[in-house]
Amino acid sequence: MQTESIKEAIRTHRAHYCLDCGKCTSVCPISWRDPSFSPRALVESCRLDATGTVLSDERIWECLTCGRCSLVCPSDVQFVRFVRELRSVARHAHQEGHCTHGATIQTWMRMMADPEIKQERLGWLTGDLRTAAKSDTVYFVGCLPYYDVLFRNTGAQGTEIAQGAVRIMNALGIEPMVLSDERCCGHDLLWEGDTDTFGRLAKLNTESLRATGARRVVTTCPECAYTLRTDYQLGMEVVHITELLAARWDKLAECVTAQESEQPLTVTFQDPCRLGRYMGVYDQPRQLLLNLGLQLAEMDHHGSRSICCGTSAWTQCGATAKCIQVDRLREARATGSDLLVTSCVKCQIHFKCAQNDPVLEDGLRIEVRDLVTLVAERLKESAGS
Amino acid sequence: MSMSLTEPRIIVFTCNWSAYSGLESAGAEGLSYPASVHPVRVMCLARLHPGLILRAFELGAAGVLLLGCPPGECHYGSGNSRAAEMFEELQALARLLGVRDEQLQLDWVTTGQGATFANKVREFADRLMLVPAT
Ligand code: SF4
Numbered sequence: 160m161q162t163e164s165i166k167e168a169i170r171t172h173r174a175h176y177c178l179d180c181g182k183c184t185s186v187c188p189i190s191w192r193d194p195s196f197s198p199r200a201l202v203e204s205c206r207l208d209a210t211g212t213v214l215s216d217e218r219i220w221e222c223l224t225c226g227r228c229s230l231v232c233p234s235d236v237q238f239v240r241f242v243r244e245l246r247s248v249a250r251h252a253h254q255e256g257h258c259t260h261g262a263t264i265q266t267w268m269r270m271m272a273d274p275e276i277k278q279e280r281l282g283w284l285t286g287d288l289r290t291a292a293k294s295d296t297v298y299f300v301g302c303l304p305y306y307d308v309l310f311r312n313t314g315a316q317g318t319e320i321a322q323g324a325v326r327i328m329n330a331l332g333i334e335p336m337v338l339s340d341e342r343c344c345g346h347d348l349l350w351e352g353d354t355d356t357f358g359r360l361a362k363l364n365t366e367s368l369r370a371t372g373a374r375r376v377v378t379t380c381p382e383c384a385y386t387l388r389t390d391y392q393l394g395m396e397v398v399h400i401t402e403l404l405a406a407r408w409d410k411l412a413e414c415v416t417a418q419e420s421e422q423p424l425t426v427t428f429q430d431p432c433r434l435g436r437y438m439g440v441y442d443q444p445r446q447l448l449l450n451l452g453l454q455l456a457e458m459d460h461h462g463s464r465s466i467c468c469g470t471s472a473w474t475q476c477g478a479t480a481k482c483i484q485v486d487r488l489r490e491a492r493a494t495g496s497d498l499l500v501t502s503c504v505k506c507q508i509h510f511k512c513a514q515n516d517p518v519l520e521d522g523l524r525i526e527v528r529d530l531v532t533l534v535a536e537r538l539k540e541s542a543g544s
Numbered sequence: 545m546s547m548s549l550t551e552p553r554i555i556v557f558t559c560n561w562s563a564y565s566g567l568e569s570a571g572a573e574g575l576s577y578p579a580s581v582h583p584v585r586v587m588c589l590a591r592l593h594p595g596l597i598l599r600a601f602e603l604g605a606a607g608v609l610l611l612g613c614p615p616g617e618c619h620y621g622s623g624n625s626r627a628a629e630m631f632e633e634l635q636a637l638a639r640l641l642g643v644r645d646e647q648l649q650l651d652w653v654t655t656g657q658g659a660t661f662a663n664k665v666r667e668f669a670d671r672l673m674l675v676p677a678t
């Protein structure tokens with residue numbers, strides 16, 4: 160039964176086309192730091208597995224699903240999809256990864272799958288922010304209010320991103336709807352193989368979103384955007400805020416004060432995996448940064464070669480994750496930038512957490528910011544009022 | 545059907561020292577508290593973290609009461625102040641998830657005070673009965 164499911168996953172995601180070339184392993188950030196992990200070897204173990212023992216293999220949970228390997232695979236093996244399905248099979252065999260933070264995050268996600276839950280999730284909505292009961296745009300906030308609580312000690316900004324997003328949309332003349340019964344999009348559960356809970360979350364969110372009658376959903380989290388776009392059947396346009404802002408720059412330009420000083424700030428951009436490799440949104444955030452009058456200094460690995468922030472789905476965060484984060488922060492510092500800008504709250508949390516290392520602290524110092532808050536703080540007083 | 549099946553379940557975490565000694569004294573003195581209360585002993589409340597307590601709610605607990613050592617009397621010195629910090633974060637998350645304050649409380653019991661233990665637990669349970677079923 161389980162071996163059948165593994166075979167099925169191999170067929171569906173082209174793992175049987177693997178040539179054993181090892182190109183994937185050579186570009187995998189986990190393999191760089193932990194030689195016991197190799198996507199090639201995992202594919203091989205699955206293909207040779209006759210009894211289902213591979214399902215208890217720890218390596219199944221190590222992959223960041225960052226998608227770097229897929230870029231170089233000559234046989235078009237869909238490794239991240241393969242690993243996602245493998246996790247779902249493993250979960251049915253009562254295996255799971257090590258959830259970081261005592262599974263706090265997964266627990267609130269599962270609690271939100273209860274149709275009866277009555278959340279109090281809109282406390283961040285201050286009086287100056289304009290939302291509407293009816294609008295062609297819904298702002299999907301995601302778990303930002305929750306991350307704000309859990310990661311306040313890292314200095315990460317959570318609700319500031321949500322507030323900034325509404326403020327910018329207001330400046331553009333958009334008064335979005337926000338939903339009091341919105342739930343986690345389920346991305347992390349889905350990629351950890353918990354397809355059952357994901358299905359429940361997706362159903363509830365789809366009902367609420369469709370009931371709004373809106374045409375478009377805007378998110379500030381790339382993982383929400385990708386999930387709503389790809390794994391839901393919403394029938395609505397889904398855009399990440401960087402796409403919206405880049406498309407509306409003509410109007411936005413009138414509302415922001417671009418950097419005018421003689422020495423503009425230099426920034427470098429961390430491409431979130433879902434925004435970049437998964438959705439192909441590389442240029443829009445960069446264009447926005449340049450439009451703001453900032454100077455852009457790219458890291459060695461950027462764009463499609465960018466490197467993940469080191470942890471995915473709040474699972475298996477440990478020494479390897481920390482090494483990847485430290486490497487990445489050093490790479491960002493090497494650009495000489497004043498700011499490391501990203502567009503995903505999770506990248507920000509992971510980097511800020513790594514920066515709290517008491518030994519390495521000085522060598523990792525660089526301010527990490529979300530692009531939304533960077534735009535929002537440059538809005539003119541009069542904008543949108 | 546027995547009462548314990550129809551009443552909502554209440555989980556009471558006690559630290560091993562003051563609060564658990566209160567529970568033992570309550571037992572020795574023959575003091576009763578509601579059958580819906582399920583005590584769970586941990587060495588120190590600082591050992592708990594938000595995820596573990598949210599999990600109790602996920603599994604259907606009607607309320608969670610954390611009972612530790614009185615201020616200044618923590619067996620380990622700083623455990624109860626750490627627990628208070630943890631509780632602040634937990635409460636903020638629980639509120640977002642729609643858990644009401646009367647469903648989640650942090651309190652303390654002095655060593656050996658069986659009556660205090662039984663009273664605090666009973667009052668917590670009584671208040672919960674007033675929470676409308678969701
Ligand atoms: S998705 Fe990323 S972490 Fe996973 S095997 Fe491929 S390169 Fe490595």
Ligand code: SF4
Pocket residue numbers: 176177178179180181182183184198199202228231232233234235236238
């Ligand atoms: S790059 Fe593709 S073909 Fe080569 S080992 Fe990896 S999965 Fe197999």
